[in-house]
Amino acid sequence: MNDDQRTRVTLLSEVSMQANLLKQSLESNLDLYVDIVPFSSLSTNIDLKNSFHSIVLADYSHITEEDFSIYSQYRTQSLSNVKEVLINCPSLIESSALFKWRDLVGVFYIEDDISNFVKGMNRILLGEMWLSRKFAQDYIQHFRETRKHNSSRTMTQLTNREKQIIHLLGHGASNIQIADKLFVSENTVKTHLHNIFKKINAKNRLQALLWANNNI
Secondary structure: OOOHOEEEEEEOOOOOHHHHHHHHHHHHHOOOOEEEOHHHHHHHHOOOOOHOEEEEEEEHHOOOHHHHHHHHHHHHOOOOOOOEEEEEEEOOOOOHOOOOOEEEEEEEEEOOOOOHHHHHHHHHHHHOEEHHHHHHHHHHHHHHHHHHHHHHHHHHHOHHHHHHHHHHHHOOOHHHHHHHHOOOOHHHHHHHHHHHHHOOOOOOHHHHHHHHHHHH
16 A cells, blocks of 8 residues: 555654654554654744644654643644544643643553554444553543533623523523514524634534533
8 A cells, every 4th residue: 555545643652763653663563654754843933734634643752841741732724623642641641741742542651562552543444442541531521521610601791691591592492482482583692602602612503512511
């Protein structure tokens, strides 16, 4: 299979013999093409658009706080729907140390051998995750609590009228039904819904309905 037909992934690491060996192992065992991107290049004006792909492998053993900060900014500005995989993590690392990686689908440790790594990457390519049971539980719990906190903060930003409307929306009421219930015009309801959508970061009525069901 030629490079154009292979799944392309990004390896964030320093250019080294180890990085090149890892690239060779992945490319020889899986239908992958690996682009190595040094952390140092993230802080330059070099256009990296063609070097970043839907899966990013990050070499934890080479990441400094400054590196992560630069990557995080780059991710926010330039990367969407990226899947993050960490490699070379210390075996006893605390789960909380990895919570800042918000799109993790895989974590590999220093003691993992190449066969285990290839097996895990194959699962990730199939759309699965490769996380220890404990870390997966900790990770999910963290983001549940974060979402709950953010939702509570968002609720405080809604006016009393907006809370009434989102409550009725959550129970399946139409705009006309909401207007009749609150003795206001349908246009007034539409205006309130527009403001609500912005505050809860919903792009449409369905997303607002899901938000209401999860938070009210």
